[in-house]
Amino acid sequence: MEELSNVGSRPRVVIVGAGFGGLACAKALADTEVDVTVIDRRNHNLFQPLLYQVATAALSPADISEPIRRTLGRSDNIHVLMGEVVSIDPNARTVSLADGAAIPYDRLVLATGSKYNYFGNEDWQKHAPGLKSIHEARQIRHRLLLAFEQAERSQDEAEQRRLLTSVVIGGGPTGVEMAGAISELGRFMIERDFRTLRPEQLHVVLVEAGPRILATFPENLSNYAADYLRNIGVDIRLNTPVEDVTAEGVQVKDGFLPASCIVWGAGVKASPAADWLGISPGPGGRLPVARDLSVDGLEGVYAIGDTALALDEDGEALPALAQVAKQQGTFLGKALKSSLLKGAAVPNFRFHNRGNTAVIGRNAAIFDFGTWQLKGRFAWLLWAIVHVYLLVNFEKRLLVSVQWIWRYTTRQRGARLIDENFIAPDK
Template sequence: MTGPQRPRIVIVGGGFGGLACAAALGGAEVDVLVLDRRNHSLFTPLLYQVATAALSPSDIAEPIRKALGRHRNIRVALAEVTGVDAVAKTVHLREGEDVPYDHLILATGSDYNYFGNDDWRTHAPGLKTVNEARVIRQRLLLSYEQAEATGDPERRRALLTHVVIGGGPTGVEMAGSMVELGREMISRDFRRIRPEDLRVILVEAAPRLLMAFPEDLARYAQTYLEKHGVEVRLNCAVKDMDAESVTTAEGVIPTGCIVWGAGVRGSEAAQWLDAPAAKGNRLLVRPDLSVEGRPDVYALGDTAAAMGEDGMPLPALAQVAKQQGQHLGKALRAKIEKGTPLPAFVFHNRGNTAVVGRNAAIFHFGKRKLRGRVAWYLWALVHVYLLVNPQKRILVTIQWLWSYMTRQLGARLIDETPPQVVPAASPAHNDTLREASAGKV
């Protein structure tokens, strides 16, 4: 005779929230299945450093199987989810049989919002995947090579003009890093182009940068960027673009590389459930992170529109997703093993930070505000801490120290076959998925 079936928990998404939740359920009397369309978890806040050749993709990525391999009750499957049947309690996969669940956790993250202009993605990739970061790096490095080779001054000027769209943390960090990459690399390694030939233009439709930060910190960031060569254009909306130019209300900007960082929206999780969504396509959740009107379905991180103690939606930050994952994993474990009701999630703000450039960052924590070198140290500590394991923390710290002391970047590789901006892959692994749903993987 076989004993009663253990509760089945399916986690969709292996990012900050999904991994934290799975780890908290490790060793519990439950069977956990983690589904993700990629085989790795990615530390997206540092993707801009991959795009600007400061780090390699492997420095900030970890195979999900490796991260969770020590927990024998957790299985991992490479799969793309296409829908959820909340009545039958099954998850639909693009390829493979439906996966049943007793508890479903949606931690599917977010994607960049092109505001109805999805064709712009090809010209202006964002920073959500390794592929996008590699595309940006390829275009940046190629623009320097082509500018060095051309004898046409206008062509050279266009190639060395790089446009970042969006004045949030991603846009600010990317613009500052692009200037540092270009100025250091051109002065050392090129002969026909000069550091002063480089132009980095940061375009923001709002009246100021970094709307999530206090105004004085945003002013500091803008002043620093402008002092170090970034052209900041506020109240400047993008109207159109193609592969070699961006059109704004102020005119056409010929460019060698475009980067998008102008807002995000939640995944299709709300559409899977046919559930109401808040602004940004984020699922409405109760205080215990369960989805409104969907028993035994929970949402984490960028997927969820969870409210803070001030009644405002919690920001789409790594620390929010990680805390929610840890909370929900422990709470579900206690509910299943002891019958303890799920408590409300309470976010403990560790501060909000953004790097502006070398020795310059801003840090906002409650009423405390820091800027400059001290904030830069705190930014580094926070990001190293949030990396998935001690090995990555040590590797990234060593690389940062080396780059800081030598001003040399080690990931300046141009592929012979350029990467393309494509949707995330949805590979077919039918046999594996059948075994996973049957509890054999």
């Protein structure tokens, strides 16, 4: 096996994953006497909270993504590798890649995020993509926009009804955001740009297995979101588990829902980091970590973000949110710098909750800060400010801000393009 090693004797930190946590950790170690290697199977970082806007033609992929090398390229001590991890040897302290390379480390940070959990029904994924990658967002956008074009030409009433039906599975923030965005996009497009279709023909179904949507939010905010969605035409089906997903639609306990576009947002599971390490994962496939974010029983190995099963002071698992990953990444990067260069012990991580949020539609969002809450237009403005601020650089912030202002003023979607060469996985 080929081995890649850093020149010199400086401490070596390998970070696997360049999402919120991985980037934050790398930036905290930038321009120090530590050699940092960042490994990701993609060449770009991605602002996943806004992927639903790519899927619904509000933004283009380049608006919410950036090459990792550009983000970290100013720091001479950071080396970026595009590669896929296949195993980790904690004894030899090496990370093995699919091309046979072995990357040595003194400290290893696993920040590989999560993927959607289809609960053993992996064949559903080709019919119901989630929102974890640009490819999936483009796939959803393609199906949505193409369905409207096909419905415009269809003379078959049943087929037209299927083409104008979208089913979103899962009533969490992603499902709620997608359902609201599809309804608003579809009704505006039909009203403005199509001649044989009527807005009332659009049918957006939000399917949730539990008794209410946004179950992690207080009930009053959940009810507000449900009322808003119903007012803009979303059909919410509660206590409705999915039994099957096909290219033609979704089978639920009450019958079959014919649909042209199906979106999965019903739950996530961690990356296969536990398999790489040869250890048993915790709930959701996450790696159990100590209070200092070290993986239990493995010296020099740390996990952050969705990969880690980290507990708060009350023993509750920290949620798989961007703010958790970012705080953990910054904390761990600074702690490792002090540990490697000064011999200091890595302290315990403490999460500072900045609030949990979900956008529901135009002028509508919710915020839960624990002791107080926001909903409506002001929450929507705050949501927009926070998400613009979290984008990776000033250029992206400016681009997204300008497009949002234009879209809000005109209601136009600037990325309504159908790639005629795009081939969906189920075709």
